[in-house]
Amino acid sequence: MRKLFNLTTVASGIAIGMIVAGALAIVGGAYAHKVVRDQLVPQKIYFTDNAKELPGNLKQYAGEQVDTATEAKAFADDYIGMHLQGVAKGQTYSEVSGQFMQDPNNQQLAQKRQTLFMGETLRGMLLSAWGWGTVGMIATIAGIVLVGLGGVLLAVPVMLAIADRRRTSTATVNTAAPSAAG
Numbered sequence: 001m002r003k004l005f006n007l008t009t010v011a012s013g014i015a016i017g018m019i020v021a022g023a024l025a026i027v028g029g030a031y032a033h034k035v036v037r038d039q040l041v042p043q044k045i046y047f048t049d050n051a052k053e054l055p056g057n058l059k060q061y062a063g064e065q066v067d068t069a070t071e072a073k074a075f076a077d078d079y080i081g082m083h084l085q086g087v088a089k090g091q092t093y094s095e096v097s098g099q100f101m102q103d104p105n106n107q108q109l110a111q112k113r114q115t116l117f118m119g120e121t122l123r124g125m126l127l128s129a130w131g132w133g134t135v136g137m138i139a140t141i142a143g144i145v146l147v148g149l150g151g152v153l154l155a156v157p158v159m160l161a162i163a164d165r166r167r168t169s170t171a172t173v174n175t176a177a178p179s180a181a182g
Contacts, residue, residue, distance in 0.1 A: 022142070040066055045066040058078050072127070087116055
């Protein structure tokens with residue numbers, strides 16, 4: 001019973017647990033990445049082909065489809081966000097909607113309200129995709145770290161067990177050899 005619960009077996013158990021948890025985190029991260037892509041691609045959202053129309057930090061995406069979490073965030077914040085600023089002089093949907101409620105016959109406010117609602121809704125959905133993509137990336141990184149640490153932690157007791165067996169078998173051979181010669 002003493003050998004079953006020594007430090008080597010406990011460390012080995014923890015190491016195997018870390019490796020399994022790491023593998024599950026990697027699978028979860030890959031799944032999150034796939035779901036984000038699978039949700040973005042059918043939306044057919046593209047950056048404009050004309051790089052001159054894009055802010056400097058988005059020129060690299062000219063003509064590309066939004067199909068990654070990073071692109072979703074860039075499109076949401078720097079493309080949609082920029083356009084929404086110009087709709088009502090920087091006012092949000094909530095602010096314009098409040099004004100519209102006081103003047104429900106104002107067609108200009110109605111149009112701004114609808115544009116802001118649609119833009120902010122799409123922006124929110126894209127930022128949600130970015131958030132889940134980020135969670136997936138963190139899970140993947142954590143999984144890789146756990147597998148690596150678990151591998152190192154498992155290697156130490158395995159090497160100690162191998163070294164102990166070699167010592168034991170060498171000692172057995174050395175003690176058996178003199179009695180056989182005698």
